[in-house]
Amino acid sequence: MSTQPKLSLGPILYFWSRDKTLEFYERIAQTPVDIVYLGEVVCSKRAVVRFGDWMEIGERLAAAGKEVLLSTMTLLEAESELKMMRRICENGRFMVEANDLGALHMLDGRPFVTGPSVNVYNQRTLARLAKLGLRRWTYPVELSHDTLADMQDERPEGVETEVFAYGRLPLAYSARCFTARAHNLPKDDCDYKCGEYPDGLTLSAQDQTRFLALNGIQTQSAHTFNLLSELDELRALGVDVLRISPQAEHTEEIIGIFHRCLTGEENPRDGAARLNELMPIGPCDGYWHGKPGIDAGTLDQYR
Amino acid sequence: MELVCPAGNLPSLKAAVDNGADAVYFGFRDDTNARHFAGLNFGPDKMIEGIRYAHEKGVRAFLALNTFPQPSGWERWRDAVDRAAEMGVDALIGADIGVLDYASSRWPDLNLHLSVQGSATNYEAIRFFHENFGIRRVVVPRVLSLSQVKHVVENSPVDVEVFGFGSLCVMVEGRCLLSSYATGDSPNTFGACSPASAVEWRETDEGLETRLGGILIERVGKGENAGYPTICKARFEVEGNTYHAIEEPTSLNTMELLPELQKAGIAAVKIEGRQRSPVYVKQVTRVWRAALDACKRDPEHFKPKTEWLAELGKVSEGTQTTFGAYHRPWQ
Numbered sequence: 001m002s003t004q005p006k007l008s009l010g011p012i013l014y015f016w017s018r019d020k021t022l023e024f025y026e027r028i029a030q031t032p033v034d035i036v037y038l039g040e041v042v043c044s045k046r047a048v049v050r051f052g053d054w055m056e057i058g059e060r061l062a063a064a065g066k067e068v069l070l071s072t073m074t075l076l077e078a079e080s081e082l083k084m085m086r087r088i089c090e091n092g093r094f095m096v097e098a099n100d101l102g103a104l105h106m107l108d109g110r111p112f113v114t115g116p117s118v119n120v121y122n123q124r125t126l127a128r129l130a131k132l133g134l135r136r137w138t139y140p141v142e143l144s145h146d147t148l149a150d151m152q153d154e155r156p157e158g159v160e161t162e163v164f165a166y167g168r169l170p171l172a173y174s175a176r177c178f179t180a181r182a183h184n185l186p187k188d189d190c191d192y193k194c195g196e197y198p199d200g201l202t203l204s205a206q207d208q209t210r211f212l213a214l215n216g217i218q219t220q221s222a223h224t225f226n227l228l229s230e231l232d233e234l235r236a237l238g239v240d241v242l243r244i245s246p247q248a249e250h251t252e253e254i255i256g257i258f259h260r261c262l263t264g265e266e267n268p269r270d271g272a273a274r275l276n277e278l279m280p281i282g283p284c285d286g287y288w289h290g291k292p293g294i295d296a297g298t299l300d301q302y303r
Numbered sequence: 304m305e306l307v308c309p310a311g312n313l314p315s316l317k318a319a320v321d322n323g324a325d326a327v328y329f330g331f332r333d334d335t336n337a338r339h340f341a342g343l344n345f346g347p348d349k350m351i352e353g354i355r356y357a358h359e360k361g362v363r364a365f366l367a368l369n370t371f372p373q374p375s376g377w378e379r380w381r382d383a384v385d386r387a388a389e390m391g392v393d394a395l396i397g398a399d400i401g402v403l404d405y406a407s408s409r410w411p412d413l414n415l416h417l418s419v420q421g422s423a424t425n426y427e428a429i430r431f432f433h434e435n436f437g438i439r440r441v442v443v444p445r446v447l448s449l450s451q452v453k454h455v456v457e458n459s460p461v462d463v464e465v466f467g468f469g470s471l472c473v474m475v476e477g478r479c480l481l482s483s484y485a486t487g488d489s490p491n492t493f494g495a496c497s498p499a500s501a502v503e504w505r506e507t508d509e510g511l512e513t514r515l516g517g518i519l520i521e522r523v524g525k526g527e528n529a530g531y532p533t534i535c536k537a538r539f540e541v542e543g544n545t546y547h548a549i550e551e552p553t554s555l556n557t558m559e560l561l562p563e564l565q566k567a568g569i570a571a572v573k574i575e576g577r578q579r580s581p582v583y584v585k586q587v588t589r590v591w592r593a594a595l596d597a598c599k600r601d602p603e604h605f606k607p608k609t610e611w612l613a614e615l616g617k618v619s620e621g622t623q624t625t626f627g628a629y630h631r632p633w634q
Contacts, residue, residue, distance in 0.1 A: 102427030124401030175446035
């Protein structure tokens with residue numbers, strides 16, 4: 001079994017201005033990405049791009065030939081957040097990426113995709129979600145290629161597999177906003193400080209080792225996960241979709257490199273080396289190899 | 304409100320039962336539960352003995368089976384469900400959809416609780432688990448404010464249990480990968496945050512260094528306390544400032560909020576700490592039993608007694624306690 005994976009662009013995880021967001025998707029429409037996930041998934045306070053805007057962006061991307069999905073929030077606490085999630089689930093136009101199981105209850109049998117924060121760690125979970133309308137699932141970022149091989153062996157008919165292939169890794173979610181905390185501000189009066197860090201705010205150990213990135217209530221890896229050099233294995237495993245997570249700069253170029261490697265115009269190892277230059281800090285790929293996520297053993301030679 | 308107490312081993316279980324717990328919770332001696340530490344938890348014989356001890360005193364016994372199996376380990380979780388059901392536990396506390404699916408179809412009479420590791424922070428998620436697997440109780444993550452907890456209770460189809468005391472997870476449980484990012488093992492995959500095998504202590508010229516998976520997590524000078532290294536409670540550098548970027552090394556204590564929790568209709572209060580000693584379990588259970596009884600008798604005038612707080616202070620991790628997310632300004 002060998003598949004030619006499609007490329008997807010995950011939801012923007014950071015707080016970008018409305019203009020930056022709209023311009024970003026204008027450019028994305030021109031890229032060879034196949035699937036685009038839209039919507040705010042981290043913090044409901046960042047509502048500068050409204051529901052209607054997302055629908056319009058979606059229509060434009062669909063007109064450019066992209067498969068469009070609307071993504072739901074990951075951590076839902078307030079009733080207003082549930083209301084927005086209900087609106088997304090009932091949008092009637094685009095399929096939904098569920099990032100919390102509350103969305104599955106609202107979707108009530110409509111087809112859906114699960115994002116990286118929905119824990120699908122085994123075949124029985126996958127089979128159960130397939131019965132509820134799962135069309136595609138995103139492989140949990142902390143699991144290795146060995147577990148994916150086992151999962152692929154028992155994947156239900158009609159369910160596609162997506163792998164988070166490029167981006168700072170989403171690692172944790174909290175009630176507390178760490179970007180506001182870095183500025184000594186409470187969450188309720190955060191001054192939208194996360195808007196000043198379009199790739200997140202890097203956190204280092206006391207010996208200056210760069211370790212994590214603070215993105216509001218979300219904590220990410222400081223290093224950028226990159227599986228481009230594993231392309232042969234991803235194909236052999238029958239992975240259907242490779243997800244690229246947007247970053248503040250160079251996203252189109254990153255999509256281009258992935259695309260050229262998929263079409264054979266560029267060698268994945270050379271492509272991975274070029275990607276290293278475009279990352280905020282540098283690469284990691286430990287999770288894929290069953291090691292600590294921060295490890296970058298197989299990438300070191302390209303650093 | 305029911306008092307649910309931790310039992311990392313048989314002496315702790317007995318301490319909880321003898322000092323006023325309404326229910327105890329425990330796990331098997333492997334990675335099927337989220338306190339997978341060396342020397343902790345129960346083999347089958349001890350578990351049978353523990354369940355019998357609890358039942359003889361009218362105390363309910365819950366099994367935590369709250370990690371996420373991967374295909375290569377699936378049989379271990381499946382067998383754990385079977386053993387728990389055969390032993391007659393009063394509830395199985397699960398998190399994984401596959402495990403809950405198996406448990407509810409193979410053992411339809413088994414009482415299922417959704418673990419805090421199931422990440423259900425809103426009533427729609429709770430309804431999902433209720434409708435699909437018939438869960439009868441949910442333990443909500445430690446990220447909700449008091450008013451949000453009340454809202455969940457009002458709209459939840461099942462009983463709601465909250466954490467009352469013990470270590471504080473700042474992140475939504477079940478969705479925190481910080482430990483595996485540094486060490487390769489997380490609560491989800493391995494049943495432990497910051498596994499001991501990944502911890503290193505080093506005396507250096509700059510102070511005592513604590514490393515986790517080789518990453519410098521804490522550096523303290525002479526005379527300062529170095530706590531157990533969890534990433535979320537360490538000091539890091541952000542934009543030139545070194546501080547507790549995520550959370551101070553505090554622990555959770557919601558005793559003062561008891562009347563409000565009771566009024567909100569919370570079904571049970573959970574004490575964290577299966578990894579702690581029988582002495583901890585004994586002291587915390589005794590104090591919380593007294594507090595719950597006092598609150599039930601006269602919620603209007605309930606106030607934690609100074610001696611209770613002093614007693615709890617002795618066993619708290621770190622020197623401070625907090626309401627955590629229950630208190631909105633903390634967020």
